[in-house]
Amino acid sequence: MSHTTDPTASGAAVSNALAEAATEDSELLTSIVRVARSIFGAAASSVFLFDAEADELVFEAVSGEGEGFLVGTRFPADRGIAGWVITTGQAMSATELTTSQVFARDLAESTGYVPDSIMAAPIVHRMAPIGVLQVLDPHPQSRYSVADLDLLAMFANQAALSLHILLRNRAARAGLRREGAEYDTLAKIAALLADMDDEQRGRGVALIESLHGMLAGMAR
Known part of the structure; x- marks a missing residue:
């Protein structure tokens, strides 16, 4: 007994799985900023x-001030404390803004x-900067502590893998959407x-076979 697989249905199933995984990654990033906010007061x-x-920094997770509306907001990547951190790849504690x-x-x-x-640390994956973790108005005791800046860098390391996976899942979903559009076109041709x-179908099939031969030649 033979089984056929609907590529559109398969793509949808994979896309749904990736969307669920991306949601979990976003929740993990939110958990990281909540814990960081709590630890640093x-x-x-x-x-x-x-x-x-785009050479921009995008809010992906926020806890505290602005958490209800800042996610998705973009800023130039060459300005501000976060911009300095992403450009230099160094953590920074700015106490007199x-x-x-x-x-x-x-x-x-x-x-x-x-x-x-502000205290901020770069989020780095495989030597490449992919983001910034920052805390605003931390407890005064943390603002002048090198150890606490190192601790923030450790949190940034925790965020790195989650942010990388989030980016990878988004790229995969974008690829599936492109493939889905191609399958839709083929389905429309089949319906026609x-x-x-x-007689019309015979001419249509001959045209498709001719096109297939041309594409096969291009792929060699």
């Missing part, structure tokens, strides 16, 4: 994704919350052939 904590193609030459106050104001201090009379 911060007003807020967030994970930025570095979109290298009013005098900081790196801090971008206008970007902070656009989020609805302007902090007095089914509605034709025998």
Whole structure:
């Protein structure tokens, strides 16, 4: 007994599985920023994704100030504390933002919350920067502690794998959507052939076979 597989249905099943996995990765990132916020006694904590193609930083997870609306917001990757961290690949603790030459106050104001201090660490996967983990207005004792900055870097390491998997799943879903569009086109051609009379269908099949021969020649 032979079995046939519907490529569209298979693609949909894989896409659904990837969407579920991406949701779990987003939940893990949210858990990381919540724990970081709690440990550092911060007003807020967030994970930025570095979109290298657009040269922008994107809020992927937020806990505390702005968590209800900031996810998905984009900023230039060459500005602000987070921009400095993604550019240099170094962690940073900025305790006097009013005098900081790196801090971008206008970007902070656009989020609805302007902090007095920021701690930030790069999120790196296989030597490549893919994001930034930051906490806003941490407990005063943490702001001047090298050990606490190292601890934030450890949290960034935890976020790295989750953020990488999230990116990989998104790329896979995009690929499936492209393939799905191709399957839709083939299905429409098949439906047209089914509605034709025998003579029209014969000419249609001959045309498709000719096209197949051309494509096969291109693939060699």
